[in-house]
Amino acid sequence: MFPYIVRRIFIMIFMLTILSIVTFLLFNAVPTDPARLTCGKTCTPEIVAANRIRLGLDQPLYTQYIDWIRGIFVGRTYGSGSATFDCATPCLGYSFRNGEEVTVLILDAVPVTMYLAVGAFLLWMLIGISSGIIAAKHHGKWQDRAIMGVSLVGYSLPVFFLGLLFLVFVIVRWNLLPYPDYASPFEDPVAFFQTMLLPWLTLAILYAAYYARLTRSQMLETMGEDYIRTARAKGLSERVVFRKHALRAGLTPIVTSAGLDLAGLLGGAVITEYIFSLPGLGRLAIGAVTDYDLPTITATVLIAAVFVIVANLIVDILYAAIDPRVRLT
Amino acid sequence: MTNPNVILEVKNLNVEFTTDDGVVHAVNDVSYTVERGKTLAIVGESGSGKSVSSLAVMGLLTGANSKISGEVYFNGNELIAADPEAVRKLRGDEMAMIFQDPLSALHPYYTIGDQLAEAVRVHNDVSETQALERAAEMLAKVGIPDVDQRIDDYPHQLSGGMRQRVMIAMALINGPELLIADEPTTALDVTVQAQILDLLRELQKEFGTAIVLITHDLGVVADLADEVLVMYGGSAVEHAPVREIFYSPQMPYTWGLLASIPQISAKKEQLDPIPGSPPSLLNLPKGCVFAPRCTFKDQVADHACANTFPELLAVSPDHEARCHLSETQRNTIRAERKIGKVN
Numbered sequence: 001m002f003p004y005i006v007r008r009i010f011i012m013i014f015m016l017t018i019l020s021i022v023t024f025l026l027f028n029a030v031p032t033d034p035a036r037l038t039c040g041k042t043c044t045p046e047i048v049a050a051n052r053i054r055l056g057l058d059q060p061l062y063t064q065y066i067d068w069i070r071g072i073f074v075g076r077t078y079g080s081g082s083a084t085f086d087c088a089t090p091c092l093g094y095s096f097r098n099g100e101e102v103t104v105l106i107l108d109a110v111p112v113t114m115y116l117a118v119g120a121f122l123l124w125m126l127i128g129i130s131s132g133i134i135a136a137k138h139h140g141k142w143q144d145r146a147i148m149g150v151s152l153v154g155y156s157l158p159v160f161f162l163g164l165l166f167l168v169f170v171i172v173r174w175n176l177l178p179y180p181d182y183a184s185p186f187e188d189p190v191a192f193f194q195t196m197l198l199p200w201l202t203l204a205i206l207y208a209a210y211y212a213r214l215t216r217s218q219m220l221e222t223m224g225e226d227y228i229r230t231a232r233a234k235g236l237s238e239r240v241v242f243r244k245h246a247l248r249a250g251l252t253p254i255v256t257s258a259g260l261d262l263a264g265l266l267g268g269a270v271i272t273e274y275i276f277s278l279p280g281l282g283r284l285a286i287g288a289v290t291d292y293d294l295p296t297i298t299a300t301v302l303i304a305a306v307f308v309i310v311a312n313l314i315v316d317i318l319y320a321a322i323d324p325r326v327r328l329t
Numbered sequence: 330m331t332n333p334n335v336i337l338e339v340k341n342l343n344v345e346f347t348t349d350d351g352v353v354h355a356v357n358d359v360s361y362t363v364e365r366g367k368t369l370a371i372v373g374e375s376g377s378g379k380s381v382s383s384l385a386v387m388g389l390l391t392g393a394n395s396k397i398s399g400e401v402y403f404n405g406n407e408l409i410a411a412d413p414e415a416v417r418k419l420r421g422d423e424m425a426m427i428f429q430d431p432l433s434a435l436h437p438y439y440t441i442g443d444q445l446a447e448a449v450r451v452h453n454d455v456s457e458t459q460a461l462e463r464a465a466e467m468l469a470k471v472g473i474p475d476v477d478q479r480i481d482d483y484p485h486q487l488s489g490g491m492r493q494r495v496m497i498a499m500a501l502i503n504g505p506e507l508l509i510a511d512e513p514t515t516a517l518d519v520t521v522q523a524q525i526l527d528l529l530r531e532l533q534k535e536f537g538t539a540i541v542l543i544t545h546d547l548g549v550v551a552d553l554a555d556e557v558l559v560m561y562g563g564s565a566v567e568h569a570p571v572r573e574i575f576y577s578p579q580m581p582y583t584w585g586l587l588a589s590i591p592q593i594s595a596k597k598e599q600l601d602p603i604p605g606s607p608p609s610l611l612n613l614p615k616g617c618v619f620a621p622r623c624t625f626k627d628q629v630a631d632h633a634c635a636n637t638f639p640e641l642l643a644v645s646p647d648h649e650a651r652c653h654l655s656e657t658q659r660n661t662i663r664a665e666r667k668i669g670k671v672n
Contacts, residue, residue, distance in 0.1 A: 140393060226433035232389055233428075234448045234499070235421030248438055324483045325437055 005317055012313050019305045024065050027298045034294050038096045054079040068093070092302070093295030102299045105284060112182060113280035116272065117265035119196060120203035125258060128208035129251070132215025137242070139220060147212060154209030163202040163275040170198060180276045199276045203269060207261060214254060222250035252322050256315050263311030267304025336506050336539045337363040337386070342399035344378070344385050353610045355381040357563045365506065366533065368540040370554035370571070372547065372586065374607050378563035379543045383509045387426055388416040403507070422452040425500035429512040431492035435484035441468070441495045442480035448499050467498040471528060490521035494528065501532055509541045514549060526552050547590055551575060559583050562608045562618035565641060569648035576669050579650035579659055582619045584668045617653065625662060629653040
């Protein structure tokens with residue numbers, strides 16, 4: 001088990017390196033001059049040239065890359081002489097559009113996205129898996145058909161449609177909830193829950209529908225396995241067969257999906273955040289793209305990628321813990 | 330009727346499955362008895378209904394689309410109409426079953442010790458430690474080496490033969506009176522097959538377990554069986570003591586099975602397969618189920634083979650067969666073709 005994890009961590013570091021290089025090249029592939037973007041309409045060629053040197057954009061690409069990576073680990077100082085600017089560790093760059101260090105922007109946005117993603121995740125796992133199990137248990141009966149029918153509808157509703165529907169009816173028409181105005185759960189828990197409820201539901205309904213179908217098909221497949229027949233042949237009651245023998249095996253593949261879906265959302269639920277004005281990573285990324293805020297774009301891409309890669313590692317370790325056959329590899 | 334020596338009596342068993350394509354007649358009017366400590370082999374091709382009939386006996390056909398009728402007496406108690414909960418309590422305790430592929434039949438996530446101990450604890454009120462001790466004892470008995478370490482192994486860490494030994498240990502751990510072995514050696518190497526059969530024979534002697542052995546391998550039958558039931562297309566077509574099946578077979582399908590055994594002494598380059606393929610159980614032929622593949626159907630007058638399904642008739646006191654051919658015709662054919670040992 002231990003060598004397995006160590007090997008996986010090495011692979012992860014390798015992948016992160018590749019990813020950072022790709023992300024960095026993305027920064028440079030954009031057909032604008034990053035230095036030109038550092039000042040507004042009153043720009044003069046002299047300021048642009050000075051900023052280029054100050055940000056190290058006159059250096060060869062590999063030097064820029066190394067400076068960027070070093071900034072993440074030890075921080076960096078832009079410029080020299082009297083006009084220096086310190087960017088604290090982990091330094092992801094400076095956003096001129098926001099007049100703020102990118103790290104600060106990211107750190108403000110991450111908790112919002114995290115609350116959104118984790119809350120929706122818990123909801124959809126609870127609803128999706130339990131209804132999938134019920135459907136599988138009553139395979140072919142009305143419970144099964146009802147759950148599958150409802151989940152098909154849920155699965156067919158795109159987030160932008162469902163989110164807007166909630167917004168228009170629950171908030172605008174029926175005034176059941178105040179207009180979304182994000183507040184930290186530690187400062188104003190009531191406003192927090194009022195704001196988060198609909199975004200949670202919007203995401204959870206879509207994913208719950210998918211997980212209900214996934215759980216049902218996994219459970220049905222598992223219930224047809226030979227070892228389930230063996231368990232019955234031993235004289236185990238149907239309840240023990242289902243709970244002890246079928247459930248664990250049937251839910252294993254769901255761990256993979258769940259980990260990756262959660263990681264994907266942690267990178268930013270763009271549409272949901274946008275609809276409900278949540279200042280999360282997704283909205284930060286969209287804002288950065290429309291504003292040509294290059295350091296912020298790079299940073300959000302990098303963060304989302306890190307989430308996915310780390311989730312992958314956790315999923316692999318979990319999988320090995322659940323399924324003894326994986327441990328040898 | 331109730332012979333105290335009979336552990337299992339199956340009477341007029343029928344199993345049907347309703348599918349989207351129609352009704353599958355998997356088992357049609359099959360009857361047999363198994364005596365305590367004896368072995369009945371059920372022989373037939375894939376899809377002849379041999380596995381389905383024994384799953385029905387075990388009460389393991391629980392799908393909503395299956396319909397079972399007939400009677401199954403285990404120790405004198407009828408099981409088909411009985412409370413499923415009562416049958417569940419017999420399963421794994423007084424009657425047990427082992428399956429064809431031991432890798433897929435063992436749960437991949439639990440150690441073999443856990444799986445055996447579980448089997449003990451379903452039917453006995455003992456602690457986990459006691460159950461594990463019993464498991465270790467049984468594993469040693471079926472010839473698992475280094476039981477102390479092996480008991481914590483997962484099924485995938487064992488070889489195919491070892492896995493089947495584990496399955497046998499699990500089936501016999503509560504000392505059942507009846508063991509149904511569904512093709513126990515089919516998935517194994519030939520050398521391992523012999524070991525498993527030896528093991529079954531030894532354990533049968535020790536525990537006095539009756540065995541229903543489901544197989545398509547006549548070599549296995551000759552090795553282990555006391556009695557043989559030949560099944561074809563969901564019906565019993567011949568039923569006799571093992572000697573009779575090999576020495577005096579009465580049904581053309583049984584002849585075909587015997588002729589298709591490879592023989593080292595025969596100076597032939599090719600085997601003699603039975604022409605054609607087994608009938609679809611969705612749509613059984615009108616007359617004899619075997620008629621479409623039978624080489625001898627033209628020797629019977631009035632196309633009887635194509636029109637009426639022959640009765641299972643006694644050839645001798647303990648030998649029954651379904652065939653329209655007269656005894657003289659059968660004897661002539663067997664003599665000509667050297668089927669069985671014609672002295």
